[in-house]
Amino acid sequence: MEPGDFFAPVADELKTVESNLETNINSSLAVLQEASTHLIRAGGKRLRPAFALLAARVFVDDLKPIIPLAVALELTHMATLVHDDVIDDSKTRRGTDTVKQLWGNRLSINAGNFIFARSLALVAAYQRCDMIKILADTSTKICEGEIIQLLGAYNTRVGLKNYLRRIERKTALLISVSCQLGALLTPASSREVAAFQKYGYYLGMAFQVTDDILDCVACPEVLGKPTGSDIRQGIITLPAIYALRFSPYRQDLHQWLSSPEQCISRTDEILDLIIDAGGIDYAHYVAQYYAEKAKRQLQFLPSKPITQNLGKMADFISHRDY
Amino acid sequence: MEPGDFFAPVADELKTVESNLETNINSSLAVLQEASTHLIRAGGKRLRPAFALLAARVFVDDLKPIIPLAVALELTHMATLVHDDVIDDSKTRRGTDTVKQLWGNRLSINAGNFIFARSLALVAAYQRCDMIKILADTSTKICEGEIIQLLGAYNTRVGLKNYLRRIERKTALLISVSCQLGALLTPASSREVAAFQKYGYYLGMAFQVTDDILDCVACPEVLGKPTGSDIRQGIITLPAIYALRFSPYRQDLHQWLSSPEQCISRTDEILDLIIDAGGIDYAHYVAQYYAEKAKRQLQFLPSKPITQNLGKMADFISHRDY
Numbered sequence: 275m276e277p278g279d280f281f282a283p284v285a286d287e288l289k290t291v292e293s294n295l296e297t298n299i300n301s302s303l304a305v306l307q308e309a310s311t312h313l314i315r316a317g318g319k320r321l322r323p324a325f326a327l328l329a330a331r332v333f334v335d336d337l338k339p340i341i342p343l344a345v346a347l348e349l350t351h352m353a354t355l356v357h358d359d360v361i362d363d364s365k366t367r368r369g370t371d372t373v374k375q376l377w378g379n380r381l382s383i384n385a386g387n388f389i390f391a392r393s394l395a396l397v398a399a400y401q402r403c404d405m406i407k408i409l410a411d412t413s414t415k416i417c418e419g420e421i422i423q424l425l426g427a428y429n430t431r432v433g434l435k436n437y438l439r440r441i442e443r444k445t446a447l448l449i450s451v452s453c454q455l456g457a458l459l460t461p462a463s464s465r466e467v468a469a470f471q472k473y474g475y476y477l478g479m480a481f482q483v484t485d486d487i488l489d490c491v492a493c494p495e496v497l498g499k500p501t502g503s504d505i506r507q508g509i510i511t512l513p514a515i516y517a518l519r520f521s522p523y524r525q526d527l528h529q530w531l532s533s534p535e536q537c538i539s540r541t542d543e544i545l546d547l548i549i550d551a552g553g554i555d556y557a558h559y560v561a562q563y564y565a566e567k568a569k570r571q572l573q574f575l576p577s578k579p580i581t582q583n584l585g586k587m588a589d590f591i592s593h594r595d596y
Numbered sequence: 597m598e599p600g601d602f603f604a605p606v607a608d609e610l611k612t613v614e615s616n617l618e619t620n621i622n623s624s625l626a627v628l629q630e631a632s633t634h635l636i637r638a639g640g641k642r643l644r645p646a647f648a649l650l651a652a653r654v655f656v657d658d659l660k661p662i663i664p665l666a667v668a669l670e671l672t673h674m675a676t677l678v679h680d681d682v683i684d685d686s687k688t689r690r691g692t693d694t695v696k697q698l699w700g701n702r703l704s705i706n707a708g709n710f711i712f713a714r715s716l717a718l719v720a721a722y723q724r725c726d727m728i729k730i731l732a733d734t735s736t737k738i739c740e741g742e743i744i745q746l747l748g749a750y751n752t753r754v755g756l757k758n759y760l761r762r763i764e765r766k767t768a769l770l771i772s773v774s775c776q777l778g779a780l781l782t783p784a785s786s787r788e789v790a791a792f793q794k795y796g797y798y799l800g801m802a803f804q805v806t807d808d809i810l811d812c813v814a815c816p817e818v819l820g821k822p823t824g825s826d827i828r829q830g831i832i833t834l835p836a837i838y839a840l841r842f843s844p845y846r847q848d849l850h851q852w853l854s855s856p857e858q859c860i861s862r863t864d865e866i867l868d869l870i871i872d873a874g875g876i877d878y879a880h881y882v883a884q885y886y887a888e889k890a891k892r893q894l895q896f897l898p899s900k901p902i903t904q905n906l907g908k909m910a911d912f913i914s915h916r917d918y
Binding site for chain 1: 624627679703706707709712713720721722723728731733739740747
């Protein structure tokens with residue numbers, strides 16, 4: 275199964291989002307237009323728009339009013355990606371050159387800001403200040419998460435708590451907000467909106483843990499980037515945290531993972547030790563734990579086929595191997 | 597006279613803004629707190645808060661409700677400065693080390709985003725979506741301005757129109773919005789709000805032209821950065837545009853200003869040619885032209901001492917030599 279299958283109930287609306295992404299970055303500056311279009315064309319799973327649309331579809335049939343929100347959520351995500359590529363000095367993303375690689379750091383910083391401002395203007399048009407407040411608070415926390423990740427690089431003493439805080443901010447919060455805002459624009463009750471916010475949060479946690487597993491084990495063609503790219507950058511993810519504690523070779527792991535040079539020269543060796551120690555199995559267990567928590571929130575939502583679809587989505591996300 | 601003298605009618609409120617700047621960047625992350633605090637302590641003229649407060653004071657006595665806006669405007673300005681320092685690779689600003697210099701590019705990009713998100717949350721709390729819309733559109737244009745400046749570097753063919761568009765986005769728009777939003781939060785009529793928006797715009801243009809003059813002629817101690825820093829970075833400002841057209845040595849100027857190496861090795865020579873060609877006098881003339889336009893908007897505002905103060909402010913800004 276593909277994630278697209280779960281998005282089938284909102285497939286038409288996702289096509290509209292796709293075409294609106296480009297028209298919403300129309301700028302008189304050709305270079306800005308090119309950079310943004312390049313980023314849109316590089317594609318992505320459009321998870322955040324899909325969740326906003328799916329959440330709304332549980333309560334209403336007409337999703338036209340949700341489209342600008344869905345576009346804004348993807349733009350916000352894209353803005354963080356452009357800045358991330360500068361911060362991480364990334365040359366490729368999803369198998370194609372990054373904006374940073376093609377146009378340089380200076381343009382990328384501005385392009386990220388520009389895309390975020392556009393996203394904001396789209397949300398402002400709803401005239402719903404509660405939505406802006408949620409988006410502003412989420413952005414603040416996402417920035418903090420980035421910094422926690424920066425500060426924790428090559429630090430083999432970071433534990434589970436630090437890791438969970440990082441992935442919450444990196445991924446879970448924006449997926450949570452996508453579900454929450456999608457539901458907020460419908461006649462859903464505040465209890466239902468809260469259930470969607472939590473569903474998105476736990477699902478986002480499951481998603482990022484699984485992403486971190488894939489970074490250790492998936493083949494580069496599937497990932498669109500080299501296997502072990504987290505390790506190469508000194509980012510200590512859940513499988514590594516487990517192995518640092520339980521591997522018989524944990525002393526070697528501590529030494530290698532704290533050294534920027536060894537992280538690059540010994541990536542494959544480190545990956546093997548992590549896998550042998552059971553780090554991947556443990557991370558799978560954690561991903562499933564969050565998927566279950568996500569599914570449990572669905573009991574507070576109307577019992578419909580689309581709600582069951584969201585449950586299957588949670589299972590899929592914590593098991594996916596693409 | 598000092599700009600502070602013109603701000604006297606709102607001096608107490610500016611002190612409150614100053615203390616609120618720090619409390620509004622409270623983060624659990626020590627490094628973020630340090631970086632932001634460093635930036636606040638490095639000071640600045642707090643022009644944008646002052647204009648928002650002065651505009652409001654024309655219509656109301658109690659400025660408490662304007663304080664969060666004033667803080668948000670300065671935070672927005674500071675966020676752009678932090679990103680600018682990364683983009684321009686600046687080591688000092690206002691005579692002290694930049695955030696970028698002390699904490700590096702990666703933290704600076706995130707710190708800028710964090711500060712902007714905080715600013716947004718402050719404005720969102722007003723529950724006035726029209727304000728958010730104005731801020732989002734302004735941010736979009738400011739980003740475009742940055743890019744126009746990047747693209748035009750070392751391009752000696754850029755003309756007056758390109759320059760005016762650049763400084764509009766770099767400076768005039770945010771000062772204009774400061775005046776506009778300050779008035780918008782009072783019972784001012786829409787005509788009066790519009791007059792303030794234009795006053796701020798023209799005053800901002802006068803301010804930036806004067807800043808560009810000072811970058812050519814003021815001593816480094818006063819500027820807090822080396823004289824000729826624009827030229828060193830290949831930024832072609834108004835005095836240079838004039839000299840490129842009318843200097844008897846314009847061929848040399850074209851050659852030198854299009855070369856990143858010559859811009860650095862011949863900065864003083866270039867400055868001398870610009871001054872001898874009358875570039876500074878011409879720019880002074882343009883600054884005064886905008887100051888006059890700003891003053892003309894004041895006729896649409898209540899005739900009060902504080903309104904006359906705003907007129908004197910425009911004169912001062914276009915003549916200042918600090």
